[in-house]
Amino acid sequence: MSRVALVTGGSRGIGRGIVLSLAHAGHDVVVNYAGNVDAAKEVVAEVESLGRRALPVQADVSVAEDRARLLDETWAAFGRLDLLVSNAGVAPKVRADILEADEESFDRVIGINLKGPYFLIQSAANRLIAQPSDEAGTRPKIVIISSNSAYTASTNRGDYCVSKAGLAMTTQLFAARLAEHGINVYEIRPGIIATDMTDAVTAKYDDLIFHKGIQPIRRWGRPDDVGRAVVAIATDLFPHSTGQVIDVDGGFHMKTL
Numbered sequence: 001m002s003r004v005a006l007v008t009g010g011s012r013g014i015g016r017g018i019v020l021s022l023a024h025a026g027h028d029v030v031v032n033y034a035g036n037v038d039a040a041k042e043v044v045a046e047v048e049s050l051g052r053r054a055l056p057v058q059a060d061v062s063v064a065e066d067r068a069r070l071l072d073e074t075w076a077a078f079g080r081l082d083l084l085v086s087n088a089g090v091a092p093k094v095r096a097d098i099l100e101a102d103e104e105s106f107d108r109v110i111g112i113n114l115k116g117p118y119f120l121i122q123s124a125a126n127r128l129i130a131q132p133s134d135e136a137g138t139r140p141k142i143v144i145i146s147s148n149s150a151y152t153a154s155t156n157r158g159d160y161c162v163s164k165a166g167l168a169m170t171t172q173l174f175a176a177r178l179a180e181h182g183i184n185v186y187e188i189r190p191g192i193i194a195t196d197m198t199d200a201v202t203a204k205y206d207d208l209i210f211h212k213g214i215q216p217i218r219r220w221g222r223p224d225d226v227g228r229a230v231v232a233i234a235t236d237l238f239p240h241s242t243g244q245v246i247d248v249d250g251g252f253h254m255k256t257l
C-alpha cells in the first residue's frame, strides 16, 4: 500500500520541492494550493509521471471551512493519511518597521502562517489518532515548515517572525500531546531558499551569502534540500525523535567566531 502525504502550499516553491521528493520516494500526494490552479496541475502531472497518484485541492488554510474540506477530500480520495506537511505560508505584503506595521498585516500573516496550521494540525491529529496503523505498524507523522525567523529578529517583518516562533511552540505542543498515539511531530527550519518568496530580495541575500558569510555553506538553499529532509522523516529514519528541530539552512543557525 502506498503511503499518502498532504502538503499545504504544494503548488510551488518549497512545497513543490517537498511534493516531488515525496513522490520520488513512493508517496501519493495531496497537493493543496491557494489560488494558482495551473501551477497545481503542473505539479500533479509531474507526480503522475513518476507513477504516483496526486490530488490537487484548492483550500485557503486560514479558512476553517476550507481546512475541513481539504481533510474531507483527502480521506475521500485515499482513505488515510501517513504524513501531513504544513508548509503554506506568506511573507507580509510590505516589509514595515515594527514601530509602524499595521494590524491588518499582522492578522493576515498570523492567520495563514500560524492560526490556520495550528487548527489544521488539530483537526488532522484527531483523525490520525483514530486511524489504524498500516500492516507494517507505522504511524502517521506531522512536519511543520517554520523558518530561521522563528529565532532571528527581523524588525521589518515582525508579524512573520512571531508567526514562525509560534509554529516552533506548535511543534512542541503537538509532539508532547501526540506521542502517546505514536504520532511524531517535527519542525523543519529552512534558511534562505530560492523561491518566489525570496525573489524580491535576491540581491540582499546574494550579498549576505556570498560576501558577508552569513552561513558556512555558501550557496542558496533549494526546495529539494527541504524535500530530502521531509523524506527522511516520512521514511521512518527518525523513529525515536519527536519535537525535533531540523535546520535546513547551510549552517546559518550556528554562532561562529
Ligand SMILES: NC(=O)c1ccc[n+]([C@@H]2O[C@H](COP(=O)([O-])OP(=O)(O)OC[C@H]3O[C@@H](n4cnc5c(N)ncnc54)[C@H](O)[C@@H]3O)[C@@H](O)[C@H]2O)c1
Pocket: 008, 009, 010, 011, 012, 013, 014, 015, 032, 033, 034, 035, 036, 059, 060, 061, 062, 087, 088, 089, 090, 091, 112, 145, 146, 147, 148, 189, 190, 191, 192, 193, 194, 195, 196, 197, 198
Ligand atoms: N523561501 C525561503 O527562504 C523560506 C525560508 C524559511 C521558511 N520558508 C517557509 O517555507 C514555506 C514555503 O515558502 P516558499 O518560499 O515556498 O513560498 P512561496 O511563496 O513560493 O510558496 C508559498 C506556498 O504557500 C501557498 N499559500 C499561500 N497562502 C496560502 C493559503 N492561505 N492557503 C493555502 N496555501 C497558501 C502558496 O500557494 C504557495 O504554494 C512558507 O511557510 C515560508 O514561510 C521559506
